[in-house]
Amino acid sequence: MGYELFAPAATIKIALHGMDREVKAEYLLVIQAKDMGGHMGGLSGTTTVTVTLTDINDNPPKFSKSLYEFVIPEDLPVGKMGGKVKADDRDIGENAKSTYNIIEGDNQGTFEIITDKQTQEGILRLKKPLDYEGKRAYILKVEATNVRSEASINAPFKDTATVKISVEDSDEPPVFSKPMYLLEVNENAPINTVIGTVTARDPDSSGSLVRYFIDRHTDLERQFNINVDDGKITLAKPLDRETDMWHNITVTATEVRNHSQISRAIVAIRVMDINDNAPEFADEYQAVLCENGKPGQVIQTVSAVDKDDPIQGHYFDYRLVPEMLNNPNFTIKNNQDNTISVLAKHDTFRRQKQETYFLPIIVTDNGNPPMSSTNTLTIRVCGCSKDGIVQSCNVEAYVLPIGLSMGALIAILACIILLLVVLFVTLRRHKNEPLIIKDDEDVRENIIRYDDEGGGEEDTEAFDIATLQNPDGINGYLPRKDIKPDLQFMPRAGQHSGPNGVDVDEFINVRLHEADNDPTAPPYDSIQIYGYEGRGSIAGSLSSLETASSDSDQNYDYLREWGPRFRRLGELYSVGESDRET
Structure with a gap:
């Protein structure tokens, strides 16, 4: 490397090409300056200049080895790490950041690889559960890449490595054929009726036998039993749909050779309805009939309810009992909506003659077989105003004097109560009087009495x-x-x-x-x-x-x-x- 110095200012230039920061990142230069054009007798001074080379992304990532081998147990939870790989890059900073990808060997997407930003390592993680019995080994091809700079556009900036994964067999719990079972049983089914079957198997290659049990916390009344060998669920007690329509129990499957390996499944049992309840009146009706009513007037509208729940819905048939078919006082009318109306036949009802009537009505449903019950409607004869408003339903009201108001009755009753109170107080006062006659009331002979009785x-x-x-x-x-x-x-x-x-x-x-x-x-x-x-x-x-x-x-x-x-x-x-x- 050579430098040229120009006066009055000095410019430092690169004399050679191919400087490499990864070989030498820093240079120290000693520069001397002389006056008098550098002639003899002139003065001079020196200084040190540090030249630091900046990094460019001119180095590709490089795996430390071409083959990585890992052993992963088959019961490794999803999301957990199965191994690490790393590609080294001689660059620094952002130029050294690499991205990892699985490019071959994982068609089912069982694994994924992510980059640890702190260590720039590739973390191999599990995306799906492993099955030793299904696949015991995986061979993956992993690639590490980073961004290339314009200065080295033609340089290779990626590297690949092979990752071999061996699946280790683990003792796994039994696996049910379904995560949830839906069973049905009639409410009149006899005891020991088979409701359904649950099945589970040991997924391990050894294939241990499985035993079945019912979690009694979900069947406190012990209404069901299960065969420990084949998983058949049977009825232990009679069922009543009107009491409980659904029963949810939990069945456990346990390996015979290792009781700690347990799995569970939910069994929902639906109780199917049968027609075992007779319909009855929806309410305890108390019908009122006015004395001044008209023939044919509606006394009461009656409806019925049934605890059963037929698929086709309810339909009720109403009729009078046979001995009341020729009833001279009342009749019924079907309203075609599962209700009936009770009608009066005449207007000569009087409380003095009869205050209460009882009308038995038979209600039958449309089940198979049909069920029926007899319900009695109570009808009271009352005195009403011209507008049909009930005023009194007591027979005694007719024996009272004409014109005697309710206020007068209350006043009479108050007087009677007052007399009883006075009589009670008087009798109590006489009862509390002392039995010993005082001296001034003693009419017998005058005898000296000593009141001092001593100490007994x-x-x-x-x-x-x-x-x-x-x-x-x-x-x-x-x-x-x-x-x-x-x-x-x-x-x-x-x-x-x-x-x-x-x-x-x-x-x-x-x-x-x-x-x-x-x-x-x-x-x-x-x-x-x-x-x-x-x-x-x-x-x-x-x-x-x-x-x-x-x-x-x-x-x-x-x-x-x-x-x-x-x-x-x-x-x-x-x-x-x-x-x-x-």
């Missing part, structure tokens, strides 16, 4: 009362006071006191004796009698009677002696009064 059983259970019994008392039989004796006690003849005064000792003793021995004296329940206060105490009595002055002329010793007896007598009278009030 707690008084007798808290202490041992045996020590309170009179040890000096008479030992012997004491009459029971908790039951009323049958014998009547004869009253004792009265004893009169002496003329000189009252003998208190004798009076009290007599009264106590009568009370203790009278079997008719109250109370009749058992009571504890505490008539004895002991033989005496060193401390003496605490009664206030003994606090009297010793200077008093009166002697109160008899009170200490007879006081307990008076208290005993008062207790007897008090308890008797309480028992009578209770």
Whole structure:
């Protein structure tokens, strides 16, 4: 290479042709400049110039090897990579980008090849599933090309390579003959009827046996069975189309040698209709007939429904029951649209005579065999206005006085309710009155009553009362006071006191004796009698009677002696009064 320098400016020119960036991409030049025309004595200076060659697309892509071999399992999913190829290009940037294509060996379009933009590799991918039993090897011819520049229009800018693909056998699940089966069965089919058959095979070359099962999650009521060996589906329970018209179950096929290889198919079973339901009225009709109606007027239009679904559609025949053919009151008319009209024959209907009529009607369908049912139409006779508006359907309305309005009836009813409420409150008030008569209402003899009832059983259970019994008392039989004796006690003849005064000792003793021995004296329940206060105490009595002055002329010793007896007598009278009030 040579350069020429011109003054005052220097121009660098290429002296040789055929410079190749792929051989040497950069040149460093040292340039010297001298003054005085380069003569002796002149001054000079130097500089460095870097010359970089730019790339043009003057190199074609080139595969690193002419044959690529890959082994791909037959169960490789569609879209997954099966191998990589790469064509190298000495150019850089856009000039080095290559495009890959399959030009031979894939007539069925099983594979495709795309370019990885990062690595400029050709990615071989699967477009269709592989079948080892169908085709075990593929030989493809792959081409890599890039865009040529004008400077090298005649240079070759593509390269080809051979790709050999071997399909590896895999254990595949069974394959059903159909992805979905449609079967039909009559709803009156007997149990064990064969509905249809499903088939599946093992696609592997070994050809394993297949077993069939029904997924019970899709047949919770276990209405169907399947033969595990041949896939025949049979009926296990009777079917009713009116309950379920379709049954969708899932059948699984499993390899005998490898139970993990399972495939599934949907079986849709359609239940075919038979005429097993009789038609019936579409509604519970309540027909109304006006008393002032005209003969021939339409009382009610009646239609029917049928749970069955015949292919040719429904057609219903209506007729009266045989015993009602000569019915003097009503007749029916066919409207030619699967409905009938019920007509009145006369205008002399009266509620006082008959309030309700029942009209039995037979409805028959057009099935094979035909089914029929008897339905009864209820017809009520009502009072209507001149315009045919129903006003009343009750017979009792005719026994009411003329001119009595609905408001008057409501007022009468309100009065009756009010009287019942007052009567109820009065009876309840009398019932809640206390049973015990107050003191001001007691007209019996004036007896002192002690309201303090004590502690009840707690008084007798808290202490041992045996020590309170009179040890000096008479030992012997004491009459029971908790039951009323049958014998009547004869009253004792009265004893009169002496003329000189009252003998208190004798009076009290007599009264106590009568009370203790009278079997008719109250109370009749058992009571504890505490008539004895002991033989005496060193401390003496605490009664206030003994606090009297010793200077008093009166002697109160008899009170200490007879006081307990008076208290005993008062207790007897008090308890008797309480028992009578209770």
